[in-house]
Amino acid sequence: MELALAPETLARWQFGITTVYHFLFVPLTISLAALVAGLETAWVRTGKERYLKATKFWGKLFLINIAMGVVTGIVQEFQFGMNWSDYSRFVGDVFGAPLAFEALIAFFFESTFIGLWIFGWDKLPKKIHCFCMWMVSIGTILSAYFILAANSWMQHPTGYRINKATGRAELTDFWKVLTQDTTLVVVFHTLTAAFLAGGAFIVGIAAYHLLRKKHVKVMRTSLRLGLVTLVVSGLLTAVSGDLLGKVMFQQQPMKMASAEALWDGQAPAPFSVFAYGDVSKGHNTVEVEIPGLLSFLAHDDFSSYVPGINDVNKAEQEKYGPGDYRPNIPVAYWGFRWMIGFGMASFALGVAGLWLTRKKFWLSQRLRTGDDEVPHLALTKDKALGDGLSKWAWRLAVVTLGFPLIASSWGWIFTEMGRQPWVVYGVLRTSDAVSPGVSQGEVITSMAVFTALYAILAWVEVRLLVKYVKAGPQELSESDLNPPTKIGGNDSDADRPMAFSY
Amino acid sequence: MHLHDVWFVLIAFLWVGYFFLEGFDFGIGVLTKLLARDRSERRVLINTIGPVWDGNEVWLISAAGATFAAFPEWYATLFSGFYLPMLLILLCLIVRGVAFEYRHKRDEERWQKNWENAIFWTSLLTPVLWGVIFGNIVGGVKIDADKNYAGTPLDLLNPYAILGGLAMLALFTFHGAVFASLKTVGSIRERARVTASFLGMIAMGLALAFMVWTQIDTGDGKSVVALVVAAVALLAALAANMFGREGWSFAFSGVTIAALIVMLFLTLFPNVMPSSLNESWNLTVSNSASSPYTLKIMTWCAAIAAPLVMLYQGWTYWVFRKRIGTQHIADAH
Numbered sequence: 022m023e024l025a026l027a028p029e030t031l032a033r034w035q036f037g038i039t040t041v042y043h044f045l046f047v048p049l050t051i052s053l054a055a056l057v058a059g060l061e062t063a064w065v066r067t068g069k070e071r072y073l074k075a076t077k078f079w080g081k082l083f084l085i086n087i088a089m090g091v092v093t094g095i096v097q098e099f100q101f102g103m104n105w106s107d108y109s110r111f112v113g114d115v116f117g118a119p120l121a122f123e124a125l126i127a128f129f130f131e132s133t134f135i136g137l138w139i140f141g142w143d144k145l146p147k148k149i150h151c152f153c154m155w156m157v158s159i160g161t162i163l164s165a166y167f168i169l170a171a172n173s174w175m176q177h178p179t180g181y182r183i184n185k186a187t188g189r190a191e192l193t194d195f196w197k198v199l200t201q202d203t204t205l206v207v208v209f210h211t212l213t214a215a216f217l218a219g220g221a222f223i224v225g226i227a228a229y230h231l232l233r234k235k236h237v238k239v240m241r242t243s244l245r246l247g248l249v250t251l252v253v254s255g256l257l258t259a260v261s262g263d264l265l266g267k268v269m270f271q272q273q274p275m276k277m278a279s280a281e282a283l284w285d286g287q288a289p290a291p292f293s294v295f296a297y298g299d300v301s302k303g304h305n306t307v308e309v310e311i312p313g314l315l316s317f318l319a320h321d322d323f324s325s326y327v328p329g330i331n332d333v334n335k336a337e338q339e340k341y342g343p344g345d346y347r348p349n350i351p352v353a354y355w356g357f358r359w360m361i362g363f364g365m366a367s368f369a370l371g372v373a374g375l376w377l378t379r380k381k382f383w384l385s386q387r388l389r390t391g392d393d394e395v396p397h398l399a400l401t402k403d404k405a406l407g408d409g410l411s412k413w414a415w416r417l418a419v420v421t422l423g424f425p426l427i428a429s430s431w432g433w434i435f436t437e438m439g440r441q442p443w444v445v446y447g448v449l450r451t452s453d454a455v456s457p458g459v460s461q462g463e464v465i466t467s468m469a470v471f472t473a474l475y476a477i478l479a480w481v482e483v484r485l486l487v488k489y490v491k492a493g494p495q496e497l498s499e500s501d502l503n504p505p506t507k508i509g510g511n512d513s514d515a516d517r518p519m520a521f522s523y
Numbered sequence: 524m525h526l527h528d529v530w531f532v533l534i535a536f537l538w539v540g541y542f543f544l545e546g547f548d549f550g551i552g553v554l555t556k557l558l559a560r561d562r563s564e565r566r567v568l569i570n571t572i573g574p575v576w577d578g579n580e581v582w583l584i585s586a587a588g589a590t591f592a593a594f595p596e597w598y599a600t601l602f603s604g605f606y607l608p609m610l611l612i613l614l615c616l617i618v619r620g621v622a623f624e625y626r627h628k629r630d631e632e633r634w635q636k637n638w639e640n641a642i643f644w645t646s647l648l649t650p651v652l653w654g655v656i657f658g659n660i661v662g663g664v665k666i667d668a669d670k671n672y673a674g675t676p677l678d679l680l681n682p683y684a685i686l687g688g689l690a691m692l693a694l695f696t697f698h699g700a701v702f703a704s705l706k707t708v709g710s711i712r713e714r715a716r717v718t719a720s721f722l723g724m725i726a727m728g729l730a731l732a733f734m735v736w737t738q739i740d741t742g743d744g745k746s747v748v749a750l751v752v753a754a755v756a757l758l759a760a761l762a763a764n765m766f767g768r769e770g771w772s773f774a775f776s777g778v779t780i781a782a783l784i785v786m787l788f789l790t791l792f793p794n795v796m797p798s799s800l801n802e803s804w805n806l807t808v809s810n811s812a813s814s815p816y817t818l819k820i821m822t823w824c825a826a827i828a829a830p831l832v833m834l835y836q837g838w839t840y841w842v843f844r845k846r847i848g849t850q851h852i853a854d855a856h
Binding site (some may be wrong): 084085088089091092093095096098099101102103104106107109110112113114115116117118120121122123124125126128129132133134135136137139140141144145184189191192193195456457458459463466467470474478481485488489508509510515516517518519522523 | 566569570573574575576577578580581583584585587588589591592593594595596598599600601602603604606607609610613614616617618620621623624625626627628629669670671672673676813814816817820821824825828829832835836839841842843844845847850851852853854
């Protein structure tokens with residue numbers, strides 16, 4: 022079966038669907054692993070029960086989430102070969118290495134230690150059990166690093182040469198691939214954004230319970246952890262995003278011009294707040310702008326020149342031959358805005374939340390609350406939000422849970438679609454990367470099956486999450502509070518039911 | 524010895540690791556219907572692999588990743604050529620992984636039953652699919668001058684490859700039964716041994732037939748040694764099982780699987796995917812490998828990471844060394 026579509030269209034849709042879906046789980050996995058490890062460390066060090074309850078509660082949600090992250094990740098590794106075999110042939114020498122590193126170093130870490138953590142409650146002394154979660158966390162971070170190094174090479178190829186005899190890219194400097202600007206900044210940005218997602222996740226769920234005045238002790242601790250995470254990571258996401266923008270203005274001016282729908286180069290260049298235009302005519306019909314801001318974002322001064330879409334297109338035509346080197350501009354433009362908008366909205370909520378729920382600072386005695394009370398939302402020293410407004414504030418916090426995930430999805434759609442028509446910028450076109458031997462019928466089949474299966478699993482996963490969120494933290498049992506002192510479990514426990522079983 | 528030869532050996536090693544380890548957890552999945560009498564016995568079986576199955580699966584991820592890095596052409600031809608079997612494997616691995624994690628998370632009967640069915644069918648299908656894929660790799664498929672697969676999906680379902688699929692299924696199920704007898708207590712342990720004897724005979728028939736066919740078609744002096752090792756190890760595993768030496772039986776069933784995979788790789792070398800259309804279109808270790816520089820970096824990575832992985836994965840098995848029985852399974856869930 023062959024449709025009247027470019028061969029790469031279906032493969033791109035499939036990659037988009039499976040990757041965006043996979044990346045809903047990734048940021049939560051990265052951040053929750055570290056946050057759960059932090060909570061467990063607090064339990065080990067202080068012995069306070071609320072930390073153990075929080076560890077177990079967030080740990081359970083983390084596990085529901087990571088299960089999906091792991092299985093959808095296998096698809097990622099296979100589909101380079103399945104749908105993009107010419108890409109794999111061309112870049113395998115360079116791109117394959119970080120992928121193999123990821124498997125050999127990061128995935129083994131993650132998967133082995135997660136097993137120990139899940140089943141190890143009654144088999145490991147608490148310090149070692151806690152150590153396992155830190156290992157999982159290191160695994161997730163290393164995994165992000167290696168795969169982002171590979172992706173950064175697609176954004177900005179370096180440390181390689183083209184072998185004329187084989188026509189393939191060959192690695193010449195692996196260190197450069199691992200440490201180039203693009204890699205470091207992208208890792209910084211992706212990790213901070215991941216913690217934004219984890220912070221919002223915790224804040225949203227804690228707010229859900231606090232709104233209902235349930236599980237107050239655990240949820241108050243969690244809320245604070247979530248809000249601090251949200252604010253710190255929000256700030257760092259903005260800083261790293263700014264750095265990444267500057268790198269991209271250098272390396273992929275087309276992507277950034279498209280992000281701004283800046284058709285013709287200007288000095289000083291304005292930042293676009295809203296634009297509506299006609300891609301075929303190459304200009305905007307409606308524009309709302311902040312003068313000079315784009316120059317600042319690109320080069321740290323308010324007057325420098327930023328090239329426009331038409332300029333870069335012309336330059337690339339001269340360099341790479343005739344053709345259209347523009348990505349899908351509305352997607353780049355709006356994707357960029359949704360990324361920033363949703364990301365910064367969750368950051369703003371974090372700041373507001375941290376202020377409103379403060380414990381003592383600039384707060385009259387009357388409005389102060391104990392550890393087991395729902396905090397008043399104190400606007401000023403003596404004035405708190407009324408009951409009605411407070412309710413809405415908590416509800417808003419619940420909704421914000423999804424904002425960073427929307428932001429990171431659009432971030433990836435922007436950065437990947439903004440690189441088009443290239444799959445490896447300036448080196449390999451996406452249309453030259455697909456599998457020549459795979460029929461459109463096969464791609465349609467796999468796309469349909471993945472989409473259907475992913476939709477079903479999304480339904481299953483969300484319902485499970487909701488169930489366990491609503492149930493709240495469980496009461497601790499005697500054996501929870503008395504973890505084994507011996508590796509493999511205490512001998513006296515030999516015939517006791519396992520603390521956890523499938 | 525060239526670095527690409529080293530990597531051929533290392534990739535064979537990763538596949539051996541994968542089939543040795545995930546082999547028994549596929550087997551356990553199949554045995555949830557063959558061996559377990561009720562839900563709590565099913566849960567005993569599932570929990571014998573609970574802490575380790577995920578780590579076992581990473582051997583596959585590593586084998587695929589290493590193939591991508593060390594032999595990009597092999598990776599590209601294999602995954603695009605065997606598109607539909609690879610798709611089915613992905614679906615099985617997705618559903619299987621989720622099934623282990625989610626099965627116990629709701630109490631509804633239908634929910635648990637659905638996931639139990641999922642565990643059984645995905646554990647049964649995946650080994651067959653891998654066997655079919657390896658049968659086709661070794662047997663050779665239509666690969667054109669551009670290194671692309673030129674056959675149809677149906678070409679992959681030839682008798683030799685199907686026999687390979689059945690042989691793998693039988694071997695893994697046997698391996699799983701032996702593992703079950705090693706890791707459980709109570710009546711299920713005794714029944715696991717009986718089932719293992721029975722499965723061992725079937726595995727003997729299918730695996731021998733597959734290996735002899737391989738030997739006649741593509742074998743040489745070295746592969747026949749692997750064949751003999753596999754056959755002797757399988758006999759030894761059966762005998763040890765009969766005498767109740769569960770540890771030895773498990774070690775020998777593992778050796779059988781390893782020897783089978785080694786045999787397949789021996790008959791392949793120096794090809795990685797022979798073409799049935801024209802010998803000069805064969806993918807070989809030299810014409811599909813990465814540059815020496817990449818292989819050198821990868822060798823360093825593997826030299827450091829692989830022993831470490833075996834160390835901490837081995838430690839995991841030691842932590843969870845105790846046998847489990849129905850008394851260890853909590854009622855709730």
